Amino acid sequence: MDILWPVFTMGALSLLFSLGLVFAYKKLKVYEDPKIEQISEFLPQANCGACGYAGCRAFAEAVVKGEAATSGCPVGGEEVTQYIADALGVTAEKVIKKIAWLHCRGTHEAAKNRGSYLGISTCHASHLIGGNKQCSFGCLHFGDCVRACPFDALYMGEEGLPVVKEDKCTACGKCVDACPRNLFELHPASQEIIVFCQSQDRGASSRKMCKNACIACGICSRACPEAIVIENNLAKILDYKKIEPDKIPEIEKCPTNSIGRIHKDKNEG
Amino acid sequence: MKVKTFPHGVHPPEFKESTEEKAIHSMPPPDKVTIPLLQHFGSPAESLVQKGDEVYLSQKIGEGQTLFSASVHSSVSGKVLSVDMFSHPAGYPVPAVTIKNDGQDRISTEREEAKDPFSLSPEKIRQKVKEAGVVGLGGAAFPTAVKLSPPNDKPIDTIIINGCECEPLLTSDYRLMLEASDEILKGAELARIATGAERIIIGIEDNKKKAFEIFQEKIRDYPGEAVLLKTKYPEGAEKNLIYALLRREVPRGGLPFDVGIVVQNVGTAKAIWDAVHDGKPLYERVITVSGQSIKDPNNLLVRIGTSFESVIEFCGGLSEDANILVMGGPMMGIAQWSLDIPVIKGTSGILAWPAPPPRLEYSCIHCGRCIEHCPMVLVPTRLAKYVKYNNLTEAENWGILDCVECGCCQYICPSNIPLVHWIRLGKDKIISLKRKKNP
Numbered sequence: 006m007d008i009l010w011p012v013f014t015m016g017a018l019s020l021l022f023s024l025g026l027v028f029a030y031k032k033l034k035v036y037e038d039p040k041i042e043q044i045s046e047f048l049p050q051a052n053c054g055a056c057g058y059a060g061c062r063a064f065a066e067a068v069v070k071g072e073a074a075t076s077g078c079p080v081g082g083e084e085v086t087q088y089i090a091d092a093l094g095v096t097a098e099k100v101i102k103k104i105a106w107l108h109c110r111g112t113h114e115a116a117k118n119r120g121s122y123l124g125i126s127t128c129h130a131s132h133l134i135g136g137n138k139q140c141s142f143g144c145l146h147f148g149d150c151v152r153a154c155p156f157d158a159l160y161m162g163e164e165g166l167p168v169v170k171e172d173k174c175t176a177c178g179k180c181v182d183a184c185p186r187n188l189f190e191l192h193p194a195s196q197e198i199i200v201f202c203q204s205q206d207r208g209a210s211s212r213k214m215c216k217n218a219c220i221a222c223g224i225c226s227r228a229c230p231e232a233i234v235i236e237n238n239l240a241k242i243l244d245y246k247k248i249e250p251d252k253i254p255e256i257e258k259c260p261t262n263s264i265g266r267i268h269k270d271k272n273e274g
Numbered sequence: 275m276k277v278k279t280f281p282h283g284v285h286p287p288e289f290k291e292s293t294e295e296k297a298i299h300s301m302p303p304p305d306k307v308t309i310p311l312l313q314h315f316g317s318p319a320e321s322l323v324q325k326g327d328e329v330y331l332s333q334k335i336g337e338g339q340t341l342f343s344a345s346v347h348s349s350v351s352g353k354v355l356s357v358d359m360f361s362h363p364a365g366y367p368v369p370a371v372t373i374k375n376d377g378q379d380r381i382s383t384e385r386e387e388a389k390d391p392f393s394l395s396p397e398k399i400r401q402k403v404k405e406a407g408v409v410g411l412g413g414a415a416f417p418t419a420v421k422l423s424p425p426n427d428k429p430i431d432t433i434i435i436n437g438c439e440c441e442p443l444l445t446s447d448y449r450l451m452l453e454a455s456d457e458i459l460k461g462a463e464l465a466r467i468a469t470g471a472e473r474i475i476i477g478i479e480d481n482k483k484k485a486f487e488i489f490q491e492k493i494r495d496y497p498g499e500a501v502l503l504k505t506k507y508p509e510g511a512e513k514n515l516i517y518a519l520l521r522r523e524v525p526r527g528g529l530p531f532d533v534g535i536v537v538q539n540v541g542t543a544k545a546i547w548d549a550v551h552d553g554k555p556l557y558e559r560v561i562t563v564s565g566q567s568i569k570d571p572n573n574l575l576v577r578i579g580t581s582f583e584s585v586i587e588f589c590g591g592l593s594e595d596a597n598i599l600v601m602g603g604p605m606m607g608i609a610q611w612s613l614d615i616p617v618i619k620g621t622s623g624i625l626a627w628p629a630p631p632p633r634l635e636y637s638c639i640h641c642g643r644c645i646e647h648c649p650m651v652l653v654p655t656r657l658a659k660y661v662k663y664n665n666l667t668e669a670e671n672w673g674i675l676d677c678v679e680c681g682c683c684q685y686i687c688p689s690n691i692p693l694v695h696w697i698r699l700g701k702d703k704i705i706s707l708k709r710k711k712n713p
Contacts, residue, residue, distance in 0.1 A: 119611035119612075120609070120611045123692075124692055124695045125692055125695050125696060125699065127699070129699060129702070129703070130695055130696075130698075130699045133695075133698055133699060133702055134365055134608070134609075134695075135364065135365015135366055135611075136365065139611070141365070141366055141367055205359075206359065206367065207358065207359075
């Protein structure tokens with residue numbers, strides 16, 4: 006008879022605990038929109054933070070709540086936007102595919118050094134003490150951007166400048182934040198012409214420091230006055246859509262090659 | 275005699291012999307001066323002149339707009355050649371006024387001389403100091419008028435005059451103490467009146483006994499004393515100096531105001547006197563030109579805006595092997611890349627050396643020497659590692675923002691680790707993150 010006691014007590018205990026679990030499930034349950042899970046699973050899961058939220062999951066929560074735009078994930082692009090829009094039953098916002106481009110052509114050869122730099126080999130550290138290059142706007146060659154890129158879309162080219170792998174770039178903006186000189190900018194993939202210089206020094210002095218610096222001569226802005234202006238000793242593209250294709254050869258007469266087509270001498274790795 | 279000091283610190287070789295006995299020599303104004311509009315801690319001054327304007331000596335050419343700013347004055351008379359960006363000793367281009375010297379040193383209006391400066395009100399003294407664009411001449415170039423305006427809830431009891439000059443090679447403050455001791459004391463007295471302090475303490479390192487004896491004699495006319503300090507680096511760092519003299523500790527992130535103290539460099543004290551008594555703005559300063567690669571080392575009174583090149587030329591030029599050019603002292607100075615850089619208010623010296631033997635960096639061997647010598651009682655090696663592996667929260671917890679970048683840790687490090695550079699990098703990252711969070 007004694008053998009039944011443990012069976013009985015264990016059975017009673019398990020019944021008690023299961024009732025507790027049932028109670029917890031019924032009363033303490035937090036309702037979560039199943040769409041969050043659904044959207045979250047479809048996101049790229051890079052947790053890169055490009056959307057402005059703490060990670061993919063946080064973005065999914067925000068987009069379901071309506072705080073974030075359906076096109077908020079630049080990494081996912083059109084596909085993800087469409088998926089989110091379908092899941093939420095709204096019309097998808099238009100996605101403009103963007104790519105990060107470096108605004109500098111100060112290669113090892115073109116841009117002169119200030120002296121022998123003996124400090125820590127990162128761009129930020131060099132930038133703190135004025136930089137290892139004479140030009141105080143240009144690329145410092147240490148590759149903080151390459152280390153920051155979570156998608157392997159950047160590598161250090163032989164000339165000393167980071168090269169963007171267009172097919173891998175997701176426009177997450179990590180390189181934009183990593184560059185202490187703000188040389189990266191996200192441009193629509195359809196934009197063909199960009200300015201490859203950020204130097205706001207006067208023409209004569211920037212030319213002395215770097216062979217490929219914009220000297221603000223104005224050839225480009227004369228060719229296309231409604232789209233390109235000279236501001237702070239630097240050419241600036243106001244609206245790339247207004248640049249007519251037949252004007253491109255004229256723009257590319259730039260004496261220092263500091264403005265032109267991105268793909269003219271593309272060197273993809 | 276017992277000398278006062280603070281714990282930790284280093285004692286690098288002094289090398290002061292080459293310029294110690296050389297009296298301050300006035301350098302003739304150069305043909306052209308380039309005066310940066312940012313020569314102080316804070317926001318740049320706004321230019322008051324345009325290209326082609328005629329300016330007079332000591333005319334105000336840049337107006338400090340905000341509280342943390344200082345006015346800038348012309349150091350020669352002549353014509354403005356340009357108002358443009360120009361390289362600053364800190365490594366960045368800043369707006370600067372280039373003036374061609376006509377060699378006449380014309381002064382436009384009569385300077386407002388004060389007959390009896392000691393009877394002036396504190397406000398009047400502060401206003402005159404601000405008008406003259408006086409900044410701290412020790413190197414950090416903190417606007418002096420701000421230092422002389424303590425907040426009402428923080429009463430000041432002591433003015434400390436910093437005559438330590440703990441950086442090796444530099445002797446400009448020492449010469450100034452020998453040659454202009456009266457002006458320094460009068461300037462200190464004005465600072466005492468402006469802040470309402472009770473006494474003046476002059477701290478002088480014991481390798482400058484001559485200067486100490488002079489001050490010990492002369493300070494009898496003023497409420498205060500001269501104190502001898504141990505020759506040690508960084509004895510002249512504000513917080514360490516306060517601790518050495520009065521055993522008061524400036525709280526974390528605080529200012530000397532918080533413990534009732536204002537510290538002024540000897541050069542600044544003289545500039546305060548010049549500004550209040552003669553109405554003379556800060557347009558020239560004493561610098562030491564020294565180092566193995568300078569042919570004729572000297573102490574010079576130089577106009578602000580003179581290029582390093584003309585100063586070095588005046589000192590016999592550079593020898594063939596010159597490789598490193600530094601503005602300031604060898605411990606905290608900033609390496610320069612061009613000889614066109616102008617002398618600014620914060621320039622205490624121009625030093626040049628041949629190339630050093632290459633120094634390889636090794637891994638940290640955990641010897642603890644940096645900890646033993648850090649005057650702020652930090653753990654430099656750990657801070658550097660936190661920054662290296664991007665653990666900024668821990669770096670901040672371990673007090674990275676308390677670092678004064680004196681360079682003792684890096685000087686003493688047997689593995690040649692660029693500790694100060696790492697710490698500066700960490701500080702910059704933390705500060706820019708904070709700025710991003712609450713702009």
